[in-house]
Amino acid sequence: MSTAKKEYKRVTTKSLVDMKRNKEKISMLTAYDYTMAKIVDGAGIDVILVGDSASNVMAGHETTLPITLDQMIYHASSVIRAIERALVVVDLPFGTYQSDPKEALRSAIRIMKESGAHAVKVEGGKEVKESIKRILNAGIPVMGHLGLTPQSIYKFGTYTVRAKEEVEADQLREDAIMLEKIGCFGIVLEKIPAKLAEEVAKSVSIPIIGIGAGNGVDGQVLVLHDMIGMTHEFNPRFLRRYMHLYDDMTKAISQYVSDVKNVDFPNANEQY
Ligand code: KIV
DSSP: OOOOOOOOSSOOHHHHHHHHHTTOOEEEEEOOSHHHHHHHHHTTOSEEEEOTTHHHHTTOOSSSTTOOHHHHHHHHHHHHTTOSSSEEEEEOOTTSSSSOHHHHHHHHHHHHHHHOOSEEEEEOSGGGHHHHHHHHHTTOOEEEEEESOGGGHHHHOSOSOOOOSHHHHHHHHHHHHHHHHHTOSEEEEESOOHHHHHHHHHHOSSOEEEESSOSSSSEEEEOHHHHTTSOOSOOOTTOOOSOOHHHHHHHHHHHHHHHHHTTOSSOGGGOO
């Protein structure tokens, strides 16, 4: 098998399956606005997730539950205007797909029609199977999300590692196979033991993207604001910070405050 990387001018759901087949790891990051999405896309990311983590990162909520469909569509349309290459996947927010398949389809159609996104992501396994099938039947690509599913945080009670016990691990294995069978193009596995994640990735032919799930999966996703160190209170073991923007920005802004107060800014060259 060739190890040469194929160039993808535009990443599609099919490209991701090709990448898995060719053993090329898939890179995925969140973005919620035009400016960030332009940087992320320009840097060569494969998938941009307009995650409902926008509820935490952009709006300051404690959980992902409060964000609305209209707000997700606003974020997704801003991202879509920026991208040239990446596949854009948008989270269906809490309360827009769980109650019945028809509502799930209506929500997914709104995201696709009003934002121009390429796919949706849905949290959960067998309990949301009918909703996912309904969306897929309408021709909308769906990415699954198993393991730690933050929309169920009040059921779990904590953000600790999921599926450590065999019963939950077995259910997760079953759900992953079911999601592939009904036609999902990929699955996010969040915060589960690396060994289990690797096993699941080997058991299906669709890509498994991990977050806190080790490196035996087909790709990785992180929340952008965490990986660039803009947030600084969230420090899980799986997070690698590539920058420390919280500190750098604090320094820069303090300097600006001081320059304004001391009438150092603007100087003679910075005025008309
Ligand atoms: O909303 C989000 O950012 C996510 C990732 C953590 C996978 O679902």
